[in-house]
Amino acid sequence: MTDKSLSQEKLSEIKENFAFFDSDNNNEIDKDEFLQLLRVISPKTTKEQAESGFAMVDENNDGHIDFEEFIDWWQACWWEY
Numbered sequence: 001m002t003d004k005s006l007s008q009e010k011l012s013e014i015k016e017n018f019a020f021f022d023s024d025n026n027n028e029i030d031k032d033e034f035l036q037l038l039r040v041i042s043p044k045t046t047k048e049q050a051e052s053g054f055a056m057v058d059e060n061n062d063g064h065i066d067f068e069e070f071i072d073w074w075q076a077c078w079w080e081y
């Protein structure tokens with residue numbers, strides 16, 4: 001678990017978003033789910049953009065975004081959109 005100064009409130013908000021985009025509820029965001037997520041944020045996101053974004057978020061390169069990777073990404077990137 002991340003030890004960054006993240007409030008419980010913020011954490012549960014991120015958790016909600018994670019669960020929302022994890023459409024098959026396996027506690028990981030896969031590439032298709034990530035594409036859906038990006039399209040919500042920016043409808044013109046291409047598959048290629050999603051692929052390269054995914055590779056950046058998936059820090060351990062196991063082909064899935066787990067919750068900890070999602071938190072890091074969410075904090076780093078969300079405000080840019």
Ligand SMILES: [Ca+2]
Pocket residue numbers: 022023024025026027028029030033
């Ligand atoms: Ca999933």
Ligand SMILES: [Ca+2]
Pocket residue numbers: 058059060061062063064065066069
């Ligand atoms: Ca991963």
